[in-house]
Amino acid sequence: MASVDHSDGQTLSGGEEVRRRDFINIAAVSFAGMGAVAVVVPLIDQMNPSADVLALASTEVDLSAIQPGQAIKTTFRSQPLFVRHLTPKEIAEADKVDVATLRDPQTLEERTVDGKKQWLITMGVCTHLGCVPLGAGEGENRGEYGGYFCPCHGSSYDTAARIRKGPAPKNLEVPEFKFTSDTAILVG
Structure with a gap:
C-alpha cells in the first residue's frame, strides 16, 4: 500500500503524518517553557539570603575570659545568646534534679557537649513570649533556681536553663554549636 504525500505534512514509515502545524505547536510550547524557566529561576x-545575612549565620565566641560561675550575653542571628561557665556546685545541683519532675525533661548532659559539661550555651529568649531573661549579667536576678529569671511573666529557669516555674512551656533553646578549640565555640 502506497502512502500519499500531502502538501502540509511529511509521510512516515507507518503511514503516520507529522504535520507542520504539530511541529509549530511543539516548538511554541517548548519556547514558552524555556521562557518560563528564564523568568522563574531569577x-x-x-x-x-544576602551575603550580610549569611555572614550572621554563625557566631564565634571566645570562652577564655568567662570565669566559673559567670555568664555572658552575646548575639546570634540578632537574638541574645547566653554562654554560662557552670561551677562544679551548679553542675551537681542540675544533676540531682529528678528529670521526671520537669515540664520539659532534659538532663544537663543532653543540653551540653560530651566532655564539656561546664559550658552551657542557650538562646536568651524566654520560651513563653520571647522576653529576654535576666541572669547572664553581673548582679542580675537569677530566680529562685539560680539560673535565669524572666521579668515579663515570672518564669524561672535552673542552672541548666530548664524551666522550673512560671508560664514558659519549654527550656531555653540550645542552639547548634561546636567547639573549635578548648577556648572557643562556633554557634550555628
Whole structure:
C-alpha cells in the first residue's frame, strides 16, 4: 500500500503524518517553557539570603575570659545568646534534679557537649513570649533556681536553663554549636 504525500505534512514509515502545524505547536510550547524557566529561576534566586545575612549565620565566641560561675550575653542571628561557665556546685545541683519532675525533661548532659559539661550555651529568649531573661549579667536576678529569671511573666529557669516555674512551656533553646578549640565555640 502506497502512502500519499500531502502538501502540509511529511509521510512516515507507518503511514503516520507529522504535520507542520504539530511541529509549530511543539516548538511554541517548548519556547514558552524555556521562557518560563528564564523568568522563574531569577525570581527564586532573589529569595536566597544576602551575603550580610549569611555572614550572621554563625557566631564565634571566645570562652577564655568567662570565669566559673559567670555568664555572658552575646548575639546570634540578632537574638541574645547566653554562654554560662557552670561551677562544679551548679553542675551537681542540675544533676540531682529528678528529670521526671520537669515540664520539659532534659538532663544537663543532653543540653551540653560530651566532655564539656561546664559550658552551657542557650538562646536568651524566654520560651513563653520571647522576653529576654535576666541572669547572664553581673548582679542580675537569677530566680529562685539560680539560673535565669524572666521579668515579663515570672518564669524561672535552673542552672541548666530548664524551666522550673512560671508560664514558659519549654527550656531555653540550645542552639547548634561546636567547639573549635578548648577556648572557643562556633554557634550555628
